[in-house]
Structures are given as C-alpha cells and as structure tokens.
Amino acid sequence: MKHLIYIILLLLVSxxxxxxxxxxxxxxxxxxxxxxxxxxxxxxxxxxxMMFESTMxxxxxxxxxxxxxxxxxxxxxxxxxxxxxxPWLASGMQVDFFQMGWHDRRELRLNPDAHEHNYxxxxxxxxxxFTWFHSTYVNLYTAAFVGLCINGGTEQDPMTxxxxxxxxxxxxxxxxxxxxKDGFYGTVEWGGLSALKDVNSMxxxxxxxxxxxxxxxxxxPNKKKGAEQ
Numbered sequence: 001m002k003h004l005i006y007i008i009l010l011l012l013v014s015x016x017x018x019x020x021x022x023x024x025x026x027x028x029x030x031x032x033x034x035x036x037x038x039x040x041x042x043x044x045x046x047x048x049x050m051m052f053e054s055t056m057x058x059x060x061x062x063x064x065x066x067x068x069x070x071x072x073x074x075x076x077x078x079x080x081x082x083x084x085x086x087p088w089l090a091s092g093m094q095v096d097f098f099q100m101g102w103h104d105r106r107e108l109r110l111n112p113d114a115h116e117h118n119y120x121x122x123x124x125x126x127x128x129x130f131t132w133f134h135s136t137y138v139n140l141y142t143a144a145f146v147g148l149c150i151n152g153g154t155e156q157d158p159m160t161x162x163x164x165x166x167x168x169x170x171x172x173x174x175x176x177x178x179x180x181k182d183g184f185y186g187t188v189e190w191g192g193l194s195a196l197k198d199v200n201s202m203x204x205x206x207x208x209x210x211x212x213x214x215x216x217x218x219x220x221p222n223k224k225k226g227a228e229q
Contacts, residue, residue, distance in 0.1 A: 040085070045079050072101050098121055144173075170196075
C-alpha cells in the first residue's frame, strides 16, 4: 500500500507540472500529434519487485519446507520491444526472468558444500499498450500481456517428473507512467504477472507488482533517401 501511495503522488505531481507549463508552438509529434508517430520503435529494459514472492517465502520456509534456507531472489528482469502504430496504440514482445535459490539445512549439516537448489521462470509475453494521457514530459498508459511461462531449475515436478515445464502466462499493467522527452524515458508501472499450472494451481501469482525501467524511442533511417544522397 505504501508503494501505491508513492506512485499516486508521483502521478499527481507530474500532471500538475504539465497543467502549469505553457503549450509550445511546435509540440513533439510523438506526444501531441493525434494521428502520427515520428519515433515508432521503442526498446526498454527494467527491473520489478518480488514483494508477493518474498511474502510467500515465510510459508515456503516455515510450513512447506521448514529446513530450507533462502539464499537469494533476483527480482524480475525484463526487456521489451514495442512498435507504436498510433500515439495511443503500441504492440510488441516482452521477456521476463526471475530466479530463486536456496539450500537445504539438513544437507548442509552433512556436507557444508552441498549443492544449491533453485528454480526460475522465463516468460515470453506478446503485449499491447494503450496510452490514454499525453503531455510534453509525461505519458500515462495501460498494458496487457498474454504468453508463455517456462518454469525450470533443479527441482523435479512431482506429477510429471520433469525439470522444465511450460504454462500459460498473463499480466496487466494497470497504471504505467512514462517520464522524459526526445526519445529517452524512465518508466514506473503498477500491475502484476501470473502463470497458470491448472485451474487449482498457479506457478506465478501477481508477480512484479511494481517495476521501473528505462526506454528509448527512435525511428529507422530512410535508406532510400540516404542512397540518393
């Protein structure tokens, strides 16, 4: 809840700054023009929290596997490409990865060099983004994801006896804030990612609730024009 309050305050301050600034005579086509986009290509990298996973580790280490010692949670690293068809509509692909590692205390008592246990989720997520607020420095948007989650690691699935499995994945960015100008942007998002194992079990639940990233928008050079020169 504290993180959500911070995001809302940030958005209110940003919108307030936008309302106070005068309109420029030649606004940027990317943020102002209703029908064209001068820089349609966007690449973005970022990192998201594991607040939900961290909370669930208490149950994992005290109830499900009380002898487990959590060593690390990487957080969610992601990379994304978007093509902006219109100033309010973009689509593309996002890749998300996180990993968790732990040791078994019973194994460590017998062998201080016991191997580490780990699992990871690698998600491939086609995306669509709707930008519903534009200004010179701030854009606000909502995005949806539907794709595939690959779950693997050192642990064998008890039902299938496989180490690597694939599941449907989906997610929603409820509020995304893009701050910057001239193609360079920082982003803050509030949403969540999930992956279904079956109707009664989920591999990933409301992961990456809060994330930050860095984006760059650009246009490809006109090869024909360059050749004529």
